[in-house]
Amino acid sequence: MGSGGAETLVAGMVTAGSGYGWESAVASGGGHRADALRAAGVPVFPVPVARRSVHGVARAVVASSRAVCHFRPDVVLAHNVSASLVARLTTLWDRRPVVTVFHGVADADYPGAARILRRTSRTVVAVAAATAERLRAAGLDSPQPMVIPNAVFPRAAGTGRTAVRAALGIPPRVPVALCIARLEPQKRHDVLLDAWALLSGDAVLLLAGDGSLRAELTRRVATSGLADRVRFLGNRDDVPDLLAAADVTVLTSDWEGMPVAVLESLAAGRPVVASDVDGVPAAVGDGGIVVPRRDPAATAAALRTLLLDPDRHAAAVAAGLAAIRRQHDPHLLMRSYDEVLRAARRERRR
Incomplete structure (x- = not known):
């Protein structure tokens, strides 16, 4: 629990x-x-x-x-x-x-x-x-x-984007991607980190969750030059706050049913980049971009689009909110x- x-x-x-x-x-x-x-x-x-x-x-x-x-x-x-x-x-x-x-x-x-x-x-x-x-x-x-x-069940409102970013030490205009997932093999954080390494600029990746791969992934970040652009947050019970701080969310799992993290992201107006597995395409719909499983290049391209293209971001936000109201x-x-x-x-x- x-x-x-x-x-x-x-x-x-x-x-x-x-x-x-x-x-x-x-x-x-x-x-x-x-x-x-x-x-x-x-x-x-x-x-x-x-x-x-x-x-x-x-x-x-x-x-x-x-x-x-x-x-x-x-x-x-x-x-x-x-x-x-x-x-x-x-x-x-x-x-x-x-x-x-x-x-x-x-x-x-x-x-x-x-x-x-x-x-x-x-x-x-x-x-x-x-x-x-x-x-x-x-x-x-x-x-x-x-x-x-x-x-998606209602949750208490978060403390607001500006306050959460300030607490995390992230400037207001820096692009932020959030991954809410246990640090376990199923979630394939290795694919996500490979994708993040392909992105240039000052964008920050927040990893919310903990698990058996924490030490291994921490070493990987330290040795790949990503330490300034990746934050390990551990287990969190303030998901609305983290979603308020983020611009997009990302999930690169090898398998999923219908991830609640994806639905919560869409309900918060955050587009999703996620791997094409099981119920993920049905959950994401037009509220983000579904990418091939285990494909860092495609994941990086999708993140770049939703982080840096305001029109595509806005269209995904609207589609995601509509899908949550209609289907979830x-x-x-x-x-x-x-x-x-x-x-x-x-x-x-x-």
């Missing part, structure tokens, strides 16, 4: 759920979003993240069983595959349904994901049509995955999930 897209979706749904008659609890490995929900009165149960080991899954099942026994939910909503396995093992001896929200996996993991979801989940909700189709192609025919696109309204998402959860509850009561 940190700063990732799935965590953002969980926090938004739990917070909005009371308006739909939901009583929600969260079982997670903790983090600042879990802390905020607990402070708001939401029951939060500690459950270690299920690593890819029998011991890790067993520990998560024991902790999840305590949460289920205490909270007694009608439905367990599991985000991603390992959580679905834990949820099914936790509810093995009753008829409590498991609904999976599938955010995507690496290419090689789709067959395994399809096998697990076939055995664990009453309903599988994919966050993008592309990921649903890939699950079907990998053999998930029962249950047939349905699609509910991710949405949180009320549409909540109504869809409400139907799914109530259908699962009715089936259990038969």
